[in-house]
Amino acid sequence: MLNFARGRRESRSNRPLSLGGMDYPDPKRKNNFVGKIILAAALTALCIIMLKQSPSFNPTSTFSRRESGVTHVLVTGGAGYIGSHAALRLLKDSYRVTIVDNLSRGNLGAVKVLQQLFPEPGRLQFIYADLGDPKSVNKIFAENAFDAVMHFAAVAYVGESTLDPLKYYHNITSNTLVVVEAMAKHRVRTLIYSSTCATYGEPEKMPITEETTQVPINPYGKAKKMAEDIILDFSKNSNMAVMILRYFNVIGSDPEGRLGEAPRPELREHGRISGACFDAARGIIPGLKVRGTDYKTADGTCIRDYIDVTDLVDAHVKALEHARPGKVGIYNVGTGKGSSVKEFVEACKKATGVNIKVDFLPRRPGDYAEVYSDPSKILRELNWTAQHTNLQESLQVAWRWQKSHRDGYGTPMVVSS
Numbered sequence: 001m002l003n004f005a006r007g008r009r010e011s012r013s014n015r016p017l018s019l020g021g022m023d024y025p026d027p028k029r030k031n032n033f034v035g036k037i038i039l040a041a042a043l044t045a046l047c048i049i050m051l052k053q054s055p056s057f058n059p060t061s062t063f064s065r066r067e068s069g070v071t072h073v074l075v076t077g078g079a080g081y082i083g084s085h086a087a088l089r090l091l092k093d094s095y096r097v098t099i100v101d102n103l104s105r106g107n108l109g110a111v112k113v114l115q116q117l118f119p120e121p122g123r124l125q126f127i128y129a130d131l132g133d134p135k136s137v138n139k140i141f142a143e144n145a146f147d148a149v150m151h152f153a154a155v156a157y158v159g160e161s162t163l164d165p166l167k168y169y170h171n172i173t174s175n176t177l178v179v180v181e182a183m184a185k186h187r188v189r190t191l192i193y194s195s196t197c198a199t200y201g202e203p204e205k206m207p208i209t210e211e212t213t214q215v216p217i218n219p220y221g222k223a224k225k226m227a228e229d230i231i232l233d234f235s236k237n238s239n240m241a242v243m244i245l246r247y248f249n250v251i252g253s254d255p256e257g258r259l260g261e262a263p264r265p266e267l268r269e270h271g272r273i274s275g276a277c278f279d280a281a282r283g284i285i286p287g288l289k290v291r292g293t294d295y296k297t298a299d300g301t302c303i304r305d306y307i308d309v310t311d312l313v314d315a316h317v318k319a320l321e322h323a324r325p326g327k328v329g330i331y332n333v334g335t336g337k338g339s340s341v342k343e344f345v346e347a348c349k350k351a352t353g354v355n356i357k358v359d360f361l362p363r364r365p366g367d368y369a370e371v372y373s374d375p376s377k378i379l380r381e382l383n384w385t386a387q388h389t390n391l392q393e394s395l396q397v398a399w400r401w402q403k404s405h406r407d408g409y410g411t412p413m414v415v416s417s
């Protein structure tokens with residue numbers, strides 16, 4: 001930070017000396033005057049350099065102009081697991097991408113990988129900002145010409161949401177309102193929203209269709225459902241093109257090994273099953289705990305629908321291509337085929353080549369036996385179907401990245417809020 005206090009004190013003592021109504025120039029003062037001009041010029045030059053290096057503050061930036069044939073997508077949460085994979089796919093498909101992320105959970109390392117892959121001007125910019133700050137969000141929308149928003153940014157752990165519900169309502173529901181308000185104000189007319197199967201809660205009937213009643217049972221699912229409601233209510237009286245994608249359990253990583261999943265170590269205890277599999281294979285945790293072996297399923301363990309991140313981002317691109325003003329599309333993104341926890345553990349052992357220790361424990365309260373999607377609507381309307389999801393292969397690809405990135409993307413940048 002620049003400190004101007006000393007400069008102000010000096011300027012008072014350097015005022016011209018007044019003797020009998022006449023000003024006598026002090027020779028030292030002349031030097032100071034020249035010095036001040038040099039300092040002012042240096043500061044101005046520094047400010048210009050800083051503004052140039054910060055694309056969000058550059059009014060002549062390519063990102064602030066609409067260009068025919070170029071679709072500029074704002075990817076919120078683009079430093080995170082799914083957002084970074086989506087940004088990679090968009091960039092490969094020649095979209096212009098702006099990532100906004102507060103790095104609370106994501107990794108600057110992922111953004112750097114993308115910047116190295118797409119260094120050309122006007123392809124990718126990263127803006128460090130918190131979506132909980134309406135002023136910053138508004139400024140970002142005022143200074144950039146977005147055509148569409150893919151809103152991934154969120155805190156996203158069911159367990160954590162039960163311990164800290166307000167954080168979830170704020171980060172998910174309230175921040176989505178901020179984003180939608182900014183979109184409305186700045187006439188950005190296409191929104192692809194990251195929702196979740198957790199909005200359905202515990203439906204009695206499987207598979208889950210988009211018509212299944214949403215009765216979420218934890219703050220994470222409730223916060224996402226409220227965010228959906230905000231978007232849907234707004235869309236009724238606007239011309240916005242809305243696509244809401246409700247993902248099932250996301251696994252895998254970039255098949256070319258450029259990106260991976262690197263959650264914060266402190267979130268391990270809330271973590272997802274794939275993270276636990278890799279931690280167990282590396283010996284970071286002693287083994288895997290399978291909770292519940294007496295469910296009414298073929299092998300007694302819970303059944304979930306896993307979807308590879310490559311397929312998931314493909315669904316986003318298809319959703320973007322099919323988005324139409326004034327139209328709302330809501331889609332489940334899953335394979336339609338559930339896999340049991342036992343099957344997952346076997347796939348994990350094969351993918352990692354490690355004979356992971358498994359403990360079978362009693363059920364965990366709140367877990368439901370079976371969750372899997374009916375993905376026929378997305379096939380029918382967007383011509384999307386999972387092409388890359390295979391439990392063992394998806395885990396193998398992710399394991400390759402995990403093995404070659406033992407420290408994830410490296411030490412996360414510490415940013416004070």
Ligand SMILES: NC(=O)c1ccc[n+]([C@@H]2O[C@H](COP(=O)([O-])OP(=O)(O)OC[C@H]3O[C@@H](n4cnc5c(N)ncnc54)[C@H](O)[C@@H]3O)[C@@H](O)[C@H]2O)c1
Pocket residue numbers: 076077078079080081082083100101102103104105106107129130131132151152153154155156171175194195196197247248249250251272
């Ligand atoms: N991973 C899954 O299995 C899964 C399943 C269903 C839905 N989703 C949804 O997908 C989206 C992405 O999830 P993910 O697994 O990539 O999570 P992630 O934690 O890897 O990524 C989320 C990103 O959002 C950023 N972020 C969070 N709060 C922010 C804020 N206030 N301002 C700016 N940036 C902020 C984080 O820093 C992080 O980079 C989330 O909306 C999540 O709810 C994920």
